Amino acid sequence: EMIRVCMIGCGAIARQHLKALQSIKDTHIIVTSLVDPNETAARSLKELLHQDDHCKIFSTLEDANKYSSYDVALIMVPHDLHVQYAIQCLQSGKHVFLEKPVSHTIEGCIELMKAAESTDKVIMIAENARFWPEVCSLLFIWCQR
Numbered sequence: 001e002m003i004r005v006c007m008i009g010c011g012a013i014a015r016q017h018l019k020a021l022q023s024i025k026d027t028h029i030i031v032t033s034l035v036d037p038n039e040t041a042a043r044s045l046k047e048l049l050h051q052d053d054h055c056k057i058f059s060t061l062e063d064a065n066k067y068s069s070y071d072v073a074l075i076m077v078p079h080d081l082h083v084q085y086a087i088q089c090l091q092s093g094k095h096v097f098l099e100k101p102v103s104h105t106i107e108g109c110i111e112l113m114k115a116a117e118s119t120d121k122v123i124m125i126a127e128n129a130r131f132w133p134e135v136c137s138l139l140f141i142w143c144q145r
Contacts, residue, residue, distance in 0.1 A: 002028045006064055006094070008085060009076035010036035010045040013099060017074055018048055031055050033068040061085055065092045075099060083108040086123065087115045096123040 005021065007014055021029055031049055035058045036042040042057040049055055058064040065088065073089035075082065076099045083103045086096050096116075102125055103109045116123045129135055 002030055003072060004030055004032045004070040005072050005074055006033040006035060006068060006070040007031055007045070007074045007076070008035040008061060008064070008089075009078075009099075010034055010038065010041040011076065013076045014045055014074075015048065017076060018045065022050065032070050033058060033064045035059070035061050035064045061088055065089075071095060072097060079104060083112045086112055090115050090119050090121050090123065093119070093121065095121045097126065098123065099126045100129070 007017065018031070021031070030051055032054060033056050034042045034045055036045075037059050039057065039059065046055055046057060056064075056068055058068065064070075072095045073085075074097045075085050075089070077085055079101055082098055082101070086098050089096050102112060112123070
């Protein structure tokens, strides 16, 4: 079964996520839509797709939700839009992979958690910093206090 992905935000980090998606073997992942108000950034990312003829570009998330079919939203937008976009995607019946940070506020995190709990969809946060050697070392030192 094909997993259809909508990449929301086509800046520098999107290239890394696309590279990671393309490196996954033995799976059926297709990017069906790119969302970015900067059409040049979206077109540049689309050029890197292996199956770019299946991918549509949208300037707004609302248009992507209205005119595109996808299963998973990969959200890589400015931090102040994380909660808003993730909730829109969840409420549209999409799974969500959200770049860090979840929110700038505890209230935003709680709002997103409640929205996720009200659906049967999965939300995952791209939080990889906890595995960085320097973070692990600091945590070790902190725990030894």
